[in-house]
Amino acid sequence: MEPARDPAATQSPAGALTVLGFETSCDDTAAAVVRRDADGAVRVLGERVVRQDAAHAPFGGVVPEIAARAHVDRLDAVARRAMADAGVGFGDLDAVAATAGPGLVGGVMVGLMTAKAVALAHRLPLVAVNHLEGHALSPCLSEKVAFPYLLLLVSGGHTQILMVRGVGDYQRLGTTVDDAAGEAFDKIAKLTGLGLSGAAVECAATAGDATRFALPRPFRGAPNPDFSFAGLKTAATRAYQSLDSPSDADKADLAASFQAAVADVLADRVRTALALPAAAEASAVIVAGGVAANAVIRAALTAAAEDAGRPLVAPPLKWCTDNAAMIALVGIERLRRGESDQLDVAARPRWPLDPAAAPALGGGKKGPKA
Amino acid sequence: MALLFLDTSGPRCAALVRRPGRDDVVAEEVLGRGHDSRLAPIVQTVLEQAGIAPADLARVAVAVGPGSFTGVRVGVAFARGLALSLDIPSVGINTLDALAASAPDTPGLVVAAEDVKRGEVIWRLFADGAPLGAPDRAAAADAVAAIAGMANGAPVSSAGTGAPLIASQSIMDTGVRIFDLVRAADLGEAADPAAAPATPFYARPPDAKLPGGVDPWA
Numbered sequence: 001m002e003p004a005r006d007p008a009a010t011q012s013p014a015g016a017l018t019v020l021g022f023e024t025s026c027d028d029t030a031a032a033v034v035r036r037d038a039d040g041a042v043r044v045l046g047e048r049v050v051r052q053d054a055a056h057a058p059f060g061g062v063v064p065e066i067a068a069r070a071h072v073d074r075l076d077a078v079a080r081r082a083m084a085d086a087g088v089g090f091g092d093l094d095a096v097a098a099t100a101g102p103g104l105v106g107g108v109m110v111g112l113m114t115a116k117a118v119a120l121a122h123r124l125p126l127v128a129v130n131h132l133e134g135h136a137l138s139p140c141l142s143e144k145v146a147f148p149y150l151l152l153l154v155s156g157g158h159t160q161i162l163m164v165r166g167v168g169d170y171q172r173l174g175t176t177v178d179d180a181a182g183e184a185f186d187k188i189a190k191l192t193g194l195g196l197s198g199a200a201v202e203c204a205a206t207a208g209d210a211t212r213f214a215l216p217r218p219f220r221g222a223p224n225p226d227f228s229f230a231g232l233k234t235a236a237t238r239a240y241q242s243l244d245s246p247s248d249a250d251k252a253d254l255a256a257s258f259q260a261a262v263a264d265v266l267a268d269r270v271r272t273a274l275a276l277p278a279a280a281e282a283s284a285v286i287v288a289g290g291v292a293a294n295a296v297i298r299a300a301l302t303a304a305a306e307d308a309g310r311p312l313v314a315p316p317l318k319w320c321t322d323n324a325a326m327i328a329l330v331g332i333e334r335l336r337r338g339e340s341d342q343l344d345v346a347a348r349p350r351w352p353l354d355p356a357a358a359p360a361l362g363g364g365k366k367g368p369k370a
Numbered sequence: 371m372a373l374l375f376l377d378t379s380g381p382r383c384a385a386l387v388r389r390p391g392r393d394d395v396v397a398e399e400v401l402g403r404g405h406d407s408r409l410a411p412i413v414q415t416v417l418e419q420a421g422i423a424p425a426d427l428a429r430v431a432v433a434v435g436p437g438s439f440t441g442v443r444v445g446v447a448f449a450r451g452l453a454l455s456l457d458i459p460s461v462g463i464n465t466l467d468a469l470a471a472s473a474p475d476t477p478g479l480v481v482a483a484e485d486v487k488r489g490e491v492i493w494r495l496f497a498d499g500a501p502l503g504a505p506d507r508a509a510a511a512d513a514v515a516a517i518a519g520m521a522n523g524a525p526v527s528s529a530g531t532g533a534p535l536i537a538s539q540s541i542m543d544t545g546v547r548i549f550d551l552v553r554a555a556d557l558g559e560a561a562d563p564a565a566a567p568a569t570p571f572y573a574r575p576p577d578a579k580l581p582g583g584v585d586p587w588a
Contacts, residue, residue, distance in 0.1 A: 072446055
């Protein structure tokens with residue numbers, strides 16, 4: 001069943017690998033073509049992303065069925081544009097890669113089925129990619145960082161600290177036991193009417209007093225670098241609801257107080273992780289995910305990393321958030337190791353990157369979520 | 371040059387290859403779920419059995435529903451991925467049209483109806499293969515009344531999983547529950563890609579409520 005690679009169809013320069021990647025696991029429909037040259041240099045030849053914010057905004061969160069419908073309507077056109085931008089044809093590809101999980105499975109299937117079709121049509125290897133592995137390797141799209149490194153992934157869907165020892169070698173040091181950090185930011189934005197996403201909280205916080213509301217710092221000082229944001233979210237909600245017709249100044253103070261609490265917790269958890277023997281050899285701290293765009297949080301993380309003698313590296317925002325370039329990159333790295341997947345590979349809504357890590361979230365009979 | 375027809379709209383996961391002047395080749399499995407896993411291997415099998423390469427395909431047709439939302443997307447994404455990478459047209463075939471084409475030749479009208487749960491069917495009435503109006507989702511009793519009104523006393527035979535729900539004195543259930551792949555491929559061969567895009571046809575809007583429980587599609 002393994003589709004045989006047809007060497008005659010491959011026209012990458014000698015020793016180079018060119019891979020098309022798809023990302024459809026949440027609300028971004030994305031395709032990218034990435035090439036790794038023989039000397040190891042990685043270039044994104046073309047990438048396109050269509051976001052769905054407007055479609056989900058009225059509902060106050062991503063609606064899986066709406067997301068899946070949008071992905072299937074758009075992905076082929078998005079891929080066509082990414083290929084045109086890259087100036088390559090399907091016959092120039094060495095493999096096709098797609099996110100196969102974890103994520104919203106209806107959307108994941110759209111990207112995975114499109115990738116299978118391309119693989120079958122052109123007898124290319126298929127690489128079914130773990131979305132978290134994409135984030136773990138995303139710094140390699142823009143930075144020269146040496147393995148091993150400590151990765152803090154903070155987005156609307158995930159909050160984890162991983163030791164990235166190499167391609168395919170990940171150790172989860174900590175994870176959230178309830179909400180993701182970005183999810184908590186979004187909740188506060190909606191609660192206060194500041195906006196629909198966490199970015200609105202950062203914007204309002206610039207004018208606020210971060211000491212006005214004494215909010216909790218869940219897990220600060222705990223020996224394991226895990227996270228919890230549900231209690232902080234509830235405390236912020238109660239503080240807001242205790243206000244009599246909140247003014248803009250009240251909202252700004254709450255936003256600033258909440259943001260300071262999240263920044264404190266993230267920095268403390270990174271300090272804790274860096275002090276673990278498992279992280280002793282980390283060359284740098286990499287931060288990825290949409291929350292990494294927050295300047296106050298970035299400053300707190302920079303201080304935490306530098307106190308431990310490590311640089312903080314944040315990839316450009318377009319590769320920090322969900323993107324297809326990181327998925328194509330994982331495809332390249334797996335291909336270099338002679339790894340690819342069969343055409344019967346299934347989408348996986350749950351797929352922990354470190355299978356040895358104990359489940360902290362969604363650890364029911366279906367196993368850990370991520 | 372060959373046609374590939376795909377159906378993942380219901381429990382069946384099927385692929386058919388049609389080559390000019392030769393017998394059709396079919397591969398199918400009946401699955402509850404897991405079409406995302408089985409479809410590509412089934413397509414690979416049917417192409418091998420037909421002795422053709424993917425590059426020999428001139429067109430890909432796919433059942434676009436009404437049916438399982440997820441199943442339909444699996445088939446449509448795959449069909450569109452083939453069309454994109456082989457630079458060939460894709461067409462979408464409505465499962466109600468395929469069902470009507472699959473009913474036995476009987477005089478009068480044919481109604482294709484799918485059970486869409488919650489006591490509702492989605493139905494479309496046909497005269498000699500031509501549809502009389504667009505697909506409509508309705509409570510079974512309302513569908514029966516609407517069909518009777520349009521039939522105006524003419525006999526009506528029915529096909530599809532919704533047929534038992536609308537069986538009545540004037541609507542005879544033919545017992546056909548699933549469309550015939552060969553008949554559907556005929557439609558796929560004849561369809562105009564501009565008029566019949568490979569776009570899912572959903573029986574219902576997404577199940578999502580606006581804050582305050584407001585139905586955005588009401």
